Amino acid sequence: MNLAPASTAPESVVSGLGVEVKGLVVRRGARRVLDNLSFQLAAAELLLITGPAGCGKSTLLQTLAGVLSVDAGQILVGGRSAAEALAAGQVGAVFQRDSLLPELTVLENLLLPLMVGRRLSRRVAMIRAQVLLAQFGLVDIMHAWPGRLSDALRRRALLARVMAVQPELLLLDDILAGLDAAGRALIVRILSPPTGRVATIIATTSRPEDFARDAGAMLLLPQGTAIRYDQRGTDNGAP
Ligand SMILES: Nc1ncnc2c1ncn2[C@@H]1O[C@H](COP(=O)(O)OP(=O)(O)OP(=O)(O)O)[C@@H](O)[C@H]1O
Numbered sequence: 001m002n003l004a005p006a007s008t009a010p011e012s013v014v015s016g017l018g019v020e021v022k023g024l025v026v027r028r029g030a031r032r033v034l035d036n037l038s039f040q041l042a043a044a045e046l047l048l049i050t051g052p053a054g055c056g057k058s059t060l061l062q063t064l065a066g067v068l069s070v071d072a073g074q075i076l077v078g079g080r081s082a083a084e085a086l087a088a089g090q091v092g093a094v095f096q097r098d099s100l101l102p103e104l105t106v107l108e109n110l111l112l113p114l115m116v117g118r119r120l121s122r123r124v125a126m127i128r129a130q131v132l133l134a135q136f137g138l139v140d141i142m143h144a145w146p147g148r149l150s151d152a153l154r155r156r157a158l159l160a161r162v163m164a165v166q167p168e169l170l171l172l173d174d175i176l177a178g179l180d181a182a183g184r185a186l187i188v189r190i191l192s193p194p195t196g197r198v199a200t201i202i203a204t205t206s207r208p209e210d211f212a213r214d215a216g217a218m219l220l221l222p223q224g225t226a227i228r229y230d231q232r233g234t235d236n237g238a239p
Pocket of ligand 1 (some may be wrong): 055
């Protein structure tokens with residue numbers, strides 16, 4: 001197995017994309033789930049989206065990912081539409097029902113997006129996968145089948161898989177759900193490394209307190225309305 005250091009791999013410098021949402025309206029069935037929502041996010045910032053079940057957190061992430069169309073308003077990701085950013089490979093997402101491929105080991109789950117998605121050779125993909133396994137503390141379980149891992153380890157491996165392709169905007173739907181305190185703390189540390197974040201992150205959570213120290217901004221989506229709060233909890237204005 002090739003254990004060459006990460007510096008031998010061709011790495012592009014990524015620092016995240018700014019996101020701008022203006023007057024966003026998204027209906028699901030008869031309901032206007034997102035109702036004239038506007039916010040801005042700087043590159044490499046972490047935005048937390050929170051609110052009660054059914055308020056539209058996943059809807060917002062799916063819309064930002066470019067997989068759900070908008071009924072009104074505009075989303076700009078690094079100056080492009082959400083769908084263009086997705087097509088350009090700049091957006092990575094982990095949704096609530098996403099899972100590792102059960103018939104592949106953790107290592108193979110990381111190699112797949114690098115070789116198929118990014119078209120890297122197996123040798124280069126292996127180098128990058130080794131770096132990720134070390135960063136995410138997964139070296140000891142790289143040959144394990146996902147079904148044999150704890151939820152916390154599976155979430156870590158899911159994050160490693162999506163971050164393998166170096167998305168500049170990372171969308172995480174309830175990534176801390178079902179984890180114990182140690183698992184949550186670990187994932188928060190991975191998302192806010194001391195060396196600085198290399199992607200813009202928008203994460204939904206029902207436990208904002210786990211992230212709050214690291215979040216640049218928090219967006220509260222009460223039922224039927226959208227209000228932006230900044231870091232200090234100040235109301236920046238309802239639509
Ligand atoms: N495919 C769909 N078709 C119609 N309505 C939907 C669909 N998906 C979600 N909804 C409705 O849209 C609203 C927002 O759902 P969404 O999943 O975005 O909320 P959420 O805040 O992420 O909830 P949770 O915290 O439970 O995941 C809910 O009323 C939900 O029932």
